[in-house]
Amino acid sequence: MMFWFLTVVALLSALMVLLSKNPVHSVLWLIAVFFAISGHYILLNAQFLAIVNLIVYAGAIMVLFLFVIMLMNLNKDSEPPKNVWMKLAGVIAAGWFLSVICFLINQAPELHNKTAQLKDGNIGLIENLGKVLFTNYLVPFEISSVLFLSAMVGAVVIGKKD
Amino acid sequence: MPIQYYIYLALALFSIGIAGVLTRRNAIIIFMSVEIMLNAVNLLLVAFSKMHYAAASLSDKATTVGSDGQLFVFFIMVVAAAEVSVGLAIIVMMFRNTHSVDVNFLNRLKN
Numbered sequence: 001m002m003f004w005f006l007t008v009v010a011l012l013s014a015l016m017v018l019l020s021k022n023p024v025h026s027v028l029w030l031i032a033v034f035f036a037i038s039g040h041y042i043l044l045n046a047q048f049l050a051i052v053n054l055i056v057y058a059g060a061i062m063v064l065f066l067f068v069i070m071l072m073n074l075n076k077d078s079e080p081p082k083n084v085w086m087k088l089a090g091v092i093a094a095g096w097f098l099s100v101i102c103f104l105i106n107q108a109p110e111l112h113n114k115t116a117q118l119k120d121g122n123i124g125l126i127e128n129l130g131k132v133l134f135t136n137y138l139v140p141f142e143i144s145s146v147l148f149l150s151a152m153v154g155a156v157v158i159g160k161k162d
Numbered sequence: 163m164p165i166q167y168y169i170y171l172a173l174a175l176f177s178i179g180i181a182g183v184l185t186r187r188n189a190i191i192i193f194m195s196v197e198i199m200l201n202a203v204n205l206l207l208v209a210f211s212k213m214h215y216a217a218a219s220l221s222d223k224a225t226t227v228g229s230d231g232q233l234f235v236f237f238i239m240v241v242a243a244a245e246v247s248v249g250l251a252i253i254v255m256m257f258r259n260t261h262s263v264d265v266n267f268l269n270r271l272k273n
Contacts, residue, residue: 090184151244
């Protein structure tokens, strides 16, 4: 029941991201998408990922988007209307991709009785994830710190005015 | 919840992201559609991790079979955060030079 409600909210909000004229409205609808997806994570008992999703995506990345939009003062989207045929071609391409792969999934024999376990299960808890992260995946964890450092340096170098 | 429902949801979100990238001309909206695609993939990875855990925990109660999927989602979020910061820095710099965020206009950087 919760699954269907969260699904409908996520899909509607994602559609509204694309259909909004004002970019600020698009950012707000995208935040709604992130809340719906975090709800799905909590339903699957992936608690750590739900909170990290909210903090990192809805809390930091979307705020960064809002800063940039307001810095560039795009209050009303002033893009000249794209060719109608190109928009139709884009929508048809995406719909075609969706229908082909949905058809494939429908008749895949490996997936016939598999269920994703809801509301239970211990692997989403931060203790168990932390144990696996800091023993098996320690090297990618340290490399991601180097990635962050390089991204920070890169962003500052690109944004310098000289 | 049968795994097909999660696959359909993730595919629908992914194709909405594709339609956004192909349809819009504002560079920031295109960037946000890429974020929708990344989140669809994250959701699918978490669903698959629970599927494998459900299958493995029938035989062994204290197994950590599905945690790879959730850790990979964590690393995808790390990479997405770094990518957003660098991408927005690029967009701000190009806006400063050309005063437009239209990708058809920014296409003509060849000169």
